[in-house]
Amino acid sequence: MVNYILAGLLVVTLASVYRKEGRKGVKAGLQSSARTVLFVTPFIFIGVILAGMVEVILPGELISDWMGEGSGLRGILIGTAVGMLIPGGPYVVVPLIASIMESGAGPGPVAAFFTAWGVVPISRTLIWEVPFLGVAFTAARVIVNLGFPILVGLTTPWIYGLFT
């Protein structure tokens, strides 16, 4: 599904570039892309293997046991910690969230977990963000965003409660 969206965006972008800058523009753009691909490919390869290895050793029960309904701030902090540690994309994390919610995890800890995984995941930040955006911006962004899992973890149950 994502591929279709991206392919569609790509076609539109290529057409717009061609219309604006002609063949030369398309060539310049693609050359810049090629340089990026060459630079990044080794990182991707190593990164996915690293993530795969971590996935094997991360204990699954930790999540269900400690993030139940009513676990309060402790549950939120644990959710935050786990979210920061877990590598992998939405195809790993979202099904995990669905299952732990079914096992009784509360909306607060789960929101903290999901937020932490979204904004301050250790593996993605070191493997992807620093190479592309630099240490200074990444450090500044991480420092500020570190507060978000707790913030969202505390406010989500309240909003969730309004709906249920």
Added chain:
Amino acid sequence: MMLGMTLSVSIAVLAMEGWAGVREGFSLGMDTLRTAGVPFFLGIVLAGLIPVLLTASVVTRWMGEGSGLKGVLFGSFAGLLTPGGPYVMFPIAASLFKSGAGVGSMSAFSAARQLIPVNRVIVWELPLIGATFPIARSLASIPAVFIAALLVPLVLKLIIRTRKKPD
């Protein structure tokens, strides 16, 4: 450094789970590559083409330093709509930075893309978790986007100032 990290974690896996664990880890990694390879490639090509379209003057005008609330809103909007994984988001972000986007705008871009990406919510969250929790979480996350846009530039300035101090 990455190679070192990968090797150390692989050795840990070997110690804890044996060769079967290492094989599993490797195959999980290859699965990711298979899923992520095509979108990554498309994302990179897209990121390379964006500077041709969104020239420095356009990006600077709408998202540059000092664009204020307008820059934050545009950054957030772009972030909400950016699909794919980190292999798409970060090349695009780097590309926007290079074209003159400001730190505030890009902080909003990152936060929006990481907290409430339209693609992830519609494709993954709604089908698997339902509507109530994702909507509650998304609403709770909106203030965070603006907090990021406000505070990250300040923290960055502090970091740069600390770096410049002679030891």
